[in-house]
Amino acid sequence: MVLQVGFIYFASVIVFCAVxxxxxxxPVHCALFMLPLFFHVAGxxxxxxxxxxxxxxxxVYAGAIMVLFLFVIMLFRGEGMKDTASFQASWPVIAPLxxxxxxxxxxILVRASFNGVQGKYTIEAVKAAGNSxxxxxxxxxxxxxxxxxxxxxxxxxxxxxxxxxxxxAD
Amino acid sequence: MxxxxxxxxxxxxxxxxxxLGVLIRRNVxxxxxxxELILNxxxxxxxxxxxxxxxxxxxxxxxxxxxxxxxxxxxGLAIIISLYxxxxxxxxxxxxxxxx
Numbered sequence: 001m002v003l004q005v006g007f008i009y010f011a012s013v014i015v016f017c018a019v020x021x022x023x024x025x026x027p028v029h030c031a032l033f034m035l036p037l038f039f040h041v042a043g044x045x046x047x048x049x050x051x052x053x054x055x056x057x058x059x060v061y062a063g064a065i066m067v068l069f070l071f072v073i074m075l076f077r078g079e080g081m082k083d084t085a086s087f088q089a090s091w092p093v094i095a096p097l098x099x100x101x102x103x104x105x106x107x108i109l110v111r112a113s114f115n116g117v118q119g120k121y122t123i124e125a126v127k128a129a130g131n132s133x134x135x136x137x138x139x140x141x142x143x144x145x146x147x148x149x150x151x152x153x154x155x156x157x158x159x160x161x162x163x164x165x166x167x168x169a170d
Numbered sequence: 171m172x173x174x175x176x177x178x179x180x181x182x183x184x185x186x187x188x189x190l191g192v193l194i195r196r197n198v199x200x201x202x203x204x205x206e207l208i209l210n211x212x213x214x215x216x217x218x219x220x221x222x223x224x225x226x227x228x229x230x231x232x233x234x235x236x237x238x239x240x241x242x243x244x245x246g247l248a249i250i251i252s253l254y255x256x257x258x259x260x261x262x263x264x265x266x267x268x269x270x
Contacts (some may be wrong), residue, residue, distance in 0.1 A: 007172050011180045018184050018207055019253045022191030022200075030200050034207075041210055048177070053232050057213070060236045065206065065243045072247045073199055076260060088263075091194040098190035105182040109175050119225030126226070139174040139233065150237040157241030164248035167255075 006047060013040045027073045031066060038062040049123055052132040142152045177218035184211035198250050198260045202243075209239050 017037035024030045038061040045054035088094070126134045139147060185209060191204030195220070213232045220228025257265055 003172055007176060011176075014180065015183055015187070018187040020202060021207060022187060023196065027197055027199050030203055034203060037207075038210070041214060044177070044180070044214055045217055047238065048173075050217045050229050050232075053213075053217055053229050056233065056236060060240055061206070061210070065240060068221070068243055069199065069203065070248060072250065075251070076254060086179045086196055088194050088196060088198075094193045095190060098186050098193070098211065102186040103184060104226075105186070106179060108232050109178050109182065114174055114219075114222065116219075116223045119223055121226045122224045123221070135226055135229050135233075139230050142227075143230050143234075146234060150234055153237060153241050161244040161248040164245065165251045 003047065007044075010040045010043045010047070013037075014044070028070070031069050031073055034069075035062055035066055038066065049126065050131065052135045171266075174218055174222045178215055181211045181215040183188070184208075184214070196261050196263055198253070198262060198265070201262065202246055202250070206243070209235060241248060 014037055017033045017040070021030045021037070024033065038057060042054040042062075043056040045051075045057060121134060121138075129137075143148040188204045188207035188211060191207065192201050195201050195204065204265040213235055216232050216235070218228075220226060253265065254260060259265065
């Protein structure tokens with residue numbers, strides 16, 4: 001019972017913040033509504049016994065990405081804050097289409113049965129080993145090569161961001 | 171015990187809101203925020219599956235998605251800055267030099 005109430009609280013805050021993000025006119029308000037959304041998604045992760053991912057969610061999304069977004073929004077003083085013509089003219093047509101898409105996905109969800117192959121990492125086994133340790137073990141054994149690729153992606157992002165954003169010397 | 175479909179329904183709702191935001195907004199930065207929204211909805215679905223199928227692969231994949239999201243935010247915002255330097259606008263209706 002407590003779990004259900006908790007889930008409904010987290011889910012309703014997430015959906016409310018998401019709607020606010022796409023309807024507010026001021027970009028700063030949009031970015032600030034993302035913040036509680038990220039924290040509540042982390043809460044959902046904790047309900048799913050994924051403590052490590054929840055911590056990373058708060059650190060990376062709420063800590064790093066949001067700060068980056070707010071910095072950039074505040075760089076564009078006049079233009080970024082301007083609230084004229086913030087929606088496409090065709091939004092009354094597109095919004096019902098998005099509702100139809102949601103209806104499609106929900107109709108698939110109620111019919112589908114999710115009986116996949118059960119893995120060996122039961123909740124008790126993960127709890128006994130510690131969530132971070134279990135995730136780390138899988139990350140550094142089964143997913144070692146993707147992990148190295150991820151480091152290359154980060155390097156490319158670092159160099160790319162500097163090259164793209166720096167002023168041309170002329 | 172909460173059924174898996176609740177989490178998937180939440181994920182679907184956030185995903186659709188994100189797609190709607192990408193389609194209806196004109197400000198490039200907000201379109202970008204909506205892409206982050208979509209990535210977050212996928213993370214919810216992956217962690218939910220990882221919990222209900224007793225596998226850790228979903229959680230490991232979420233770590234990779236967060237890496238890509240961080241890289242994407244850095245690169246994308248750099249592109250937006252250099253775009254603003256050239257076009258003096260953030261409105262997608264005025265950024266149309268690729269349109270023909």
